[in-house]
Amino acid sequence: MYNLAVIGDGYRRSEEALFLSDYNLCKSELLMRPPFLQRQSQINMYSTTWQNSLRCKAGNLWEGTSCSGNVVGKVNAFGQPWNAILVIIKNQGSGGAVIGGQIAAAGMILHSIESGGVSVHEMGHVFGLYDGSGALMSAAGGGTWNTAFTPEQQVTINNRLNQLTGFFTSNPPTMTITTPPDNYSIQAGGSLLVHADMSIETTSVQVFWDGEIKASNVFWARSYYSNPTNGMTFWISPLSVGNHICRVVATGINNFAEQSINITIN
Numbered sequence: 183m184y185n186l187a188v189i190g191d192g193y194r195r196s197e198e199a200l201f202l203s204d205y206n207l208c209k210s211e212l213l214m215r216p217p218f219l220q221r222q223s224q225i226n227m228y229s230t231t232w233q234n235s236l237r238c239k240a241g242n243l244w245e246g247t248s249c250s251g252n253v254v255g256k257v258n259a260f261g262q263p264w265n266a267i268l269v270i271i272k273n274q275g276s277g278g279a280v281i282g283g284q285i286a287a288a289g290m291i292l293h294s295i296e297s298g299g300v301s302v303h304e305m306g307h308v309f310g311l312y313d314g315s316g317a318l319m320s321a322a323g324g325g326t327w328n329t330a331f332t333p334e335q336q337v338t339i340n341n342r343l344n345q346l347t348g349f350f351t352s353n354p355p356t357m358t359i360t361t362p363p364d365n366y367s368i369q370a371g372g373s374l375l376v377h378a379d380m381s382i383e384t385t386s387v388q389v390f391w392d393g394e395i396k397a398s399n400v401f402w403a404r405s406y407y408s409n410p411t412n413g414m415t416f417w418i419s420p421l422s423v424g425n426h427i428c429r430v431v432a433t434g435i436n437n438f439a440e441q442s443i444n445i446t447i448n
Contacts, residue, residue, distance in 0.1 A: 187257045187264040190232030192272035201232035204290045208301040217340040230260040278304040309342040354437030355383040364443040373419040380432045389416045390429040421447045
């Protein structure tokens with residue numbers, strides 16, 4: 183199952199009906215197009231919440247990089263699995279963007295069918311399409327947003343859906359701590375570098391030191407296009423004298439992998 187979470191930005195708490203109307207417009211626009219149309223049973227598109235202060239817009243300017251952490255935090259708090267997030271932004275204007283290959287954002291200008299087409303355009307980027315690669319992905323506005331995907335685009339999206347659906351439903355993540363080795367010794371007072379390699383099924387990783395979380399990160403889908411593994415480096419400090427356990431946990435959609443090593447601080 184491919185899980186697409188939808189969150190609203192710029193909507194007041196009293197505007198639930200407007201947010202849900204915009205959400206349903208985007209959903210119908212996306213699922214009416216092949217190959218999404220033929221795979222509706224494999225796509226779980228759901229609404230999460232609507233906020234007034236995700237900071238995904240400032241006036242009419244897209245501020246995606248500053249809002250991505252807010253978006254991910256709110257969607258994670260909703261407690262449902264996701265492979266991608268669509269942010270619909272009230273009164274943003276006819277435009278959007280994609281952050282890190284996993285978060286798409288679309289402005290809901292006049293809450294119209296054109297806005298639904300913009301959301302489909304941005305989801306096209308999530309699946310590896312580029313501006314100008316066919317009518318729907320044209321950078322021009324107006325009716326060009328609402329033309330169908332080309333057959334070549336459908337193949338690209340279908341392959342991407344197959345890839346991600348398989349990764350997130352069938353394969354558990356794998357993870358190996360490569361640095362430092364088990365039973366490693368280091369002098370007190372400095373910092374300890376911890377490096378681990380995770381497979382592409384990994385969506386987040388956490389590092390624990392004697393049971394206390396010291397670092398974490400979220401993996402973006404962009405790495406799935408080319409890199410078969412995702413190396414991640416963390417620094418642990420301060421280091422107190424004694425024997426310690428460093429534990430790394432790589433989490434996927436429905437599974438996780440973990441490894442612990444022993445560290446002696448002299």
